[in-house]
Amino acid sequence: AHRPLIAPSILSADFARLGEEIHAVAGAGDTRADWVHVDVMDNHFVPNLTLGLPVVQSLLKSTDIPLDCHLMIEDPDRWAIGYAEAGAYNVTVHVEAAADPVMLAKNLRAAGAKAGLSIKPGTPLEDHVETLKHYDTLLVMSVEPGFGGQSFIPDVLEKVRTARRLVDTGHLKLVVEIDGGINADTIEQAAEAGVDCFVAGSAVYGAEDPGKAVAALRERAAR
Ligand code: DX5
Ligand code: ZN
Numbered sequence: 635a636h637r638p639l640i641a642p643s644i645l646s647a648d649f650a651r652l653g654e655e656i657h658a659v660a661g662a663g664d665t666r667a668d669w670v671h672v673d674v675m676d677n678h679f680v681p682n683l684t685l686g687l688p689v690v691q692s693l694l695k696s697t698d699i700p701l702d703c704h705l706m707i708e709d710p711d712r713w714a715i716g717y718a719e720a721g722a723y724n725v726t727v728h729v730e731a732a733a734d735p736v737m738l739a740k741n742l743r744a745a746g747a748k749a750g751l752s753i754k755p756g757t758p759l760e761d762h763v764e765t766l767k768h769y770d771t772l773l774v775m776s777v778e779p780g781f782g783g784q785s786f787i788p789d790v791l792e793k794v795r796t797a798r799r800l801v802d803t804g805h806l807k808l809v810v811e812i813d814g815g816i817n818a819d820t821i822e823q824a825a826e827a828g829v830d831c832f833v834a835g836s837a838v839y840g841a842e843d844p845g846k847a848v849a850a851l852r853e854r855a856a857r
Pocket of ligand 1: 673784
């Protein structure tokens, strides 16, 4: 029973006030986010466009909370390293987009970041277990990537259970992270399946008090 990690996604924040929005989850104690999740989209890997390296560089200067950068982009083999070099804590790429995910993980780690691998809801975990030996985090998508505010897909919990088993038996050493549709109603089943870190966008930034939402989610995830 570890303390659950909560990573608010600023995809659901006000993009004109990103610094203040991060500040809202950077308080003390239970209301403090463990990581801040930053969704980078290129309008090619997913049908949406958000922000990129210049914005991340500015966010890194404005907060001391570790940034968890989720790159929903094509050709991460070329672009991901910049986020690591800039100082992101964790840089996650999609296995569906990476040409050489093992080399990519080595490069991210050499640049001082944790290496993350994400899998879409329809992508099986089994095919990528060897690759995951080179990674620090596994981001299981529980919605189709691209947009906030979608409904949680419970089928992906089977992949979480498999990943949990591989970690608990010592075959992999990973933080198991889930992303999409996490809220007060869905977080408990994700926690039960073995998630370590919970990304939540609309459930945090749609709340009256984002800090209180972080505390409430962590409380419900405690297992
Ligand atoms: C979706 C993004 C998520 C998104 C989650 O493609 O990767 O991080 O912000 O938003 P919610 O928590 O609202 O489903
Ligand atoms: Zn994300």
